[in-house]
Amino acid sequence: MAKAAGVSPTTVSQAFNGRRTVSRQTLERVHDVAERIGYRPNAVARGLRESRMNVIALVLRPLDTLESFLPEGVDFFMRFAGSAALSAMEHGYSLMLVSDPTKPGAPVSSLAADVCIVTDPFENDPVLTLLKNQHIPALTVGVDPARPGVVPSIDSNTRAETFEVLDHLESAGGTTVGLALGTDRNAWNLTAKRAYVEWCGARGREPIIYENPETRGEAAGERIAAEAFDRVDRVERRPDAIYCLTGRHASGLVAAARSRGIRVPEDLLVAAGSDALQNRTGRPTVTAMDLRPEETARRAVELAVQLFEGSDAELPTSAPGGILRVRESTSRDPVRSASRRRGPSSD
Amino acid sequence: MAKAAGVSPTTVSQAFNGRRTVSRQTLERVHDVAERIGYRPNAVARGLRESRMNVIALVLRPLDTLESFLPEGVDFFMRFAGSAALSAMEHGYSLMLVSDPTKPGAPVSSLAADVCIVTDPFENDPVLTLLKNQHIPALTVGVDPARPGVVPSIDSNTRAETFEVLDHLESAGGTTVGLALGTDRNAWNLTAKRAYVEWCGARGREPIIYENPETRGEAAGERIAAEAFDRVDRVERRPDAIYCLTGRHASGLVAAARSRGIRVPEDLLVAAGSDALQNRTGRPTVTAMDLRPEETARRAVELAVQLFEGSDAELPTSAPGGILRVRESTSRDPVRSASRRRGPSSD
DNA sequence: CTGAAAGCGCTTACAG
DNA sequence: CTGAAAGCGCTTACAG
Known part of the structure; x- marks a missing residue:
């Protein structure tokens, strides 16, 4: 490129980066030639020289457990x-x-990334340790539960959201409220579980918890139903409301309950801690906490850019508050129930 | 790193890449030291030297039109x-x-990528031109309709799939079958339209086509319904079946039809050319062509790797055949209709 | 305003 | 088996 325009590499570089003064003439010539021969500065060479690639890496930790990027019914x-x-x-x-x-x-x-976003890290997550060793700035969405301050994070509002869902189930008519969740040791599972136990304690109730490995997917719904409704020895502890942390647990549970002749919401209230498309469109539609992944991601990226570029703007360091989308699975009043037979909810 | 282990950079490099012979002793020492100080070869430097970053770029062209990575109801x-x-x-x-x-x-x-996958390129797509100029190997999913052979591609089976859906609508009871599609000039839209016109011609029927810019999203359903059912001057051309190329058009149309008192499938059959989650779970569920994006992506990546690495294995160069998922929106027989009131389809 | 030199961290002939 | 040298394509002091 330099020889094609009859100038030095220095000048080409300056023409493209506009640092020093380059004469208008030279600038034009360089750009004309670049246009003509389709020259663009090599991003890798620039990256090596500048120690910046303009790349943000994203590690979705839960997917490493699931060993799939495409868990059916997880659109988060x-x-x-x-x-x-x-x-x-x-x-x-x-x-x-x-x-x-x-x-x-x-x-x-x-x-090779400049900065790395890690969602839902595990306890003492080795990925964070590696990034630290490699001096790659990192941030998490949801803290590493074993070392909350190890890197900056976009904090989730799991505690408050858990209370909100549980309160909703109670006010919708639930008297014996169970919790279904996964076994990954991330902040989401651990915090929700702790909040649930606390909530039960405040009401003098014994917690009822169903744990299923994340890998089990929708099939976990069947397990939950079996544990909750098939065991004779637990007939007194039969829940009439279950809070499933994941949308797929909720979907699976609704199906499993129905196959047992248990009606949702009449006999069993079901809510999900993360909203998924099938919760919005299934039958019945399932009440869910919309965690607003889009806005959360936006904040994470902004924090990542700040972390790497070192600006000092004040950025939010917590996820946006979740919004509880109340739907048919927790609506026992006649109006809503009747509407189930007619059209799509206006949600 | 080299000095930490007391060897030359050459030896470190060889220890990590295992090309030449390095004595067991040296090898062990290098790896021990690397482990201890957390050394990893710099990916960018290696990338510059080797002209390979081990990165595949993915350009989803339709999203550049939509100006959104998150069109509601497009999960393809x-x-x-x-x-x-x-x-x-x-x-x-x-x-x-x-x-x-x-x-x-x-x-x-x-x-900075080694190779680039472009899905659904437009006519004379400038992205392909740019990649060619930059000598970045590229492949498309769906051809550039103006220059089909310009780069390797995973070809779609749009023509056959269009016929399959149209035939299905006909056998499901449709006598006047319309086509709703977008305006992006990509192979999907253009091929489907051509196939539809051909199909009509073979039956001596006049094509009925509804075109809406992709940006319009689900709202296009309302436009389609207005054009099809609200105009008095077209009462003779009122369709009793509409093939919507996109899942969101189909969803929007079903809602718009219902709001006019037109029942689906009783009064109007609706099918979609691409399957989306809300087609599977909505009310009614919508018959759709499952284009199998996961398998298509897999083939595209394999072709990309081959293109870059220059291996000569025989790889498929067409997308897997679509699978028609027949659902309630095209099922008028009483059994299926009745099941609508009970549970989720077993689809 | 412009260019020659140095160097980012690697890898690969090449020489020993 | 090991190391010194050259070079991937840039950019940034520095000198003119």
């Missing part, structure tokens, strides 16, 4: 990733989807 | 991207989501 992560990609671009970055970079075969490119 | 792209990310990792690559790299503000990192 795809909504999060999509929004993060868009936000990154608006800040002049690309978004790179990265799987567990501590795994032996992980592509080296996993560590 | 997220399923595609998720599967592509996973496949890329299995081949030792990371997946980078890139928006239109021809746009002025595009991050330079957009062009």
Whole structure:
């Protein structure tokens, strides 16, 4: 390129980066030639020299457990990733989807990013340790439960949201409220469980907890139903409301309950701690906490950019508050129940 | 690192890449030291030297029109991207989501990838031209309709799939079958339209076509319904079946029809050319062509890797055949209709 | 205003 | 088996 325009590499670089003064003439010539021969500065060479690639890495930790990017009925992560990609671009970055970079075969490119967003880290998450060792700035969405302050984070509002859902189930008519959740040791599971136990304690009730590995997916709904309704020895502890932390547990549970002749919401109230499309459109529609993944992702990307570029604006460091979407699965009043037979909810 | 282990950079490099012979002793020492100080070869430097970053870029062209990564009710792209990310990792690559790299503000990192997958390119797509100029190998999912052979591609089976849906609508009882589609000039829209016109011609029928810009989203359903059912001057051309190419058009149309008292499927049959979650779970469920984005993405990634690495295995160069998921919106027989009032379809 | 030199951290011939 | 040298394509002091 330099020789094509008859100038030095220095001048080409300056023409493209506009640092020093380059004469109008030279500037034009360089740009004309660049246009003509389709020259663009090599991003990798620039990256090496400048120690910046303009790439944000995203590690969706729960998916490393699931060993799938496509868990049926989980749209949280795809909504999060999509929004993060868009936000990154608006800040002049690309978004790179990265799987567990501590795994032996992980592509080296996993560590070529300027900054890394890790969602829902596990206790003492090795990914955070690795990033720290490599001096790659990192932030988490939801804290590492074993070391909450180890890196900056967008904090979730799990405690408050858990209370809100449980209170809602109670006011919708639930008297014996169970909790179904996963076994990953991340802040979401651990905080929700603690909040639930606390909530039960305040009411003098014994907690009823159903735990299923995340890998079990919708099938967990069947397990929950079996444990809750099939065991004769537990007939007194039969819940009339179950808070499923994940949308897929909720969907699975609704199906499993129905197959037992248990009606939702008449006999059993069901709510989910994360909203998914099938909760909005299924039958019945399922009340769910909309965690607003798009806005959360936007905040995470902004914090990532700030972390890397070192600006000092005041940014939110907590996720937006969840919004409880009340739907048929917790609505026993006749009006709503009747509407179930007619059209889609206006939700 | 080299000095920490008391060897030359050459030896470190060889120890990590295992090319030449390095004595067992030296090898062990290098790895021990690397472990201790957390050394990993710099991916960017290696990338510059080797002209390979192990990164696959993905440009989802339709999203550049929509100006959103998150069109409500389009899960095709997220399923595609998720599967592509996973496949890329299995081949030792990371997946980078890139928006239109021809746009002025595009991050330079957009062009740092080894190879680029472009889905649904437009006619004479400038992205393909740019990639060609930059000598970045590219492939498309669905051809550039103006220059089908310009780069390798995973070809869609749009023509056959269009016939299959139209035949299905006919056998389900449709006598006047309309087509609703978008205005993006990509192979999907253009091929479907051509196939539809041909199908009508073979039956001596006049085509009935509803075109709406992709940006209009679900609202397009209302426009389609207005055009089809509100205009008195067209009462003879009123369709009793409409094939909506996109899942969101179908959803919007079902809602718009219902709000006019037109029952689906009794008065109007509706099918979609791309399956989305709300088609599976809405009321009524909507018959749709499952384009199998996960498998398509997998093939695209494999072709991308081959293109970049130059292996010569025989790979499929067409998308997997779509599978028609027949649901309530095209099922008039009493059994199925009755089941609508009870439980979720077993689909 | 412009260019020659140095160097970002690697890898690969090449020489020993 | 090991290391010194060159070079991937840039950018940034520095000198003119």
